[in-house]
Amino acid sequence: MKFGIVVFPGSNCDRDMQDALQxxxxxxxxxxxxxxxxxxxxTTDDCIVLPGGFSYGDYLRCGAIARFSPMMQSVIEFANKGGKVLGVCNGFQILCESHLLPGVLLPNGQQQFVCKNSFIINDANGxxxxxxxxxxxxxxxxxxEVLNQLEANNQIIFRYCDEKGNIDPAYNPNGATRNIAGIRNKAGNVFGMMPHPERASNKELGNMDGLEVFRIFGMN
Structure with a gap:
């Protein structure tokens, strides 16, 4: 599998993602x-990645301008043909703005920027x-209605939890509905998540759990 990483003005996790994948x-x-x-x-066996950051300075809504960039038009076509697309943080916001994923990312419930380790769980992984x-x-x-469809189709891939895997609103860093940290589309080829697996994929970082995230996406 080959990866393409889209770089927008304001991207700041593109090289982190490159380092993790490479x-x-x-x-x-x-x-x-x-x-x-x-x-x-x-090819559709490859994957395009939309990295974290502040594309176009997060003017208007996060990801709203990036959605109209020339490359994103090609990414939308690529996804609609079955190609794999992963959006992390700002990339997740762009996927929702592009309607490749349902829903929207709103300001954090506490109205503050959050930067810390969080715990997430995938139902199948446990x-x-x-x-x-x-x-x-x-x-x-x-x-x-959309949330119920996501539940019914097993499209919720990650939820915020405590370190033992208990899904509890107390461990939800932003107030996301139903503790949702990441979802996929119904076809299963487009993925979006707020946490950063590329920042937890090397023993020198003291954390390699991000590699398990890539494995769940079928990207290992």
Whole structure:
């Protein structure tokens, strides 16, 4: 699997993601500038990554301007053809603004930027993973109808929890509805999450739980 990482003005986790994929997962990585359009070097077996940061300075809503960049038009087409797309933090916001994923990321419930380790759990995995968060607009929200559809289709891939895996609002860093930390689309090829697995994928960082996140996405 080959990876393409889209770089927007304001991206600040693009090199972190490159380092994790290239050096920790030993994958081929191609950096993609937001003004370009060409994805012809990728097949639907590959993955395009939208990294964290503050694309276009987070003017209007987070991800709202990036959604209209030339490269994102190609990414939308790539996803609609079945190609894999992963959005982390600001990348998750862009995926929701692009309607590749349902719902929206609202300002944190406490109205403050949060930067700390959090624990998340995947129902199928059953193990709490320690993954850092760093965002001001990470509160996932969707209508009850959409939330019920996500539940019914097993599209909620991560929820915030305590270190033992108990899903408890007290350990939700942003007030996200139903403790949602990450979701996928119904087809299962587009993924979005607020926590940063690329910041927890190397023993020198003191945490390798991020590698398990990539494995759950089928990207190891």
């Amino acid at each position: 050096n920790d997962l030993k994958k081929e990585v191609i950096m993609l500038w937001h003004k370009d359009k060409d994805l012809s070097m990728f 193990k709490a993973l320690k993954i850092p968060v760093a965002h001001g607009d990470g509160r996932y929200y969707a209508s009850e």
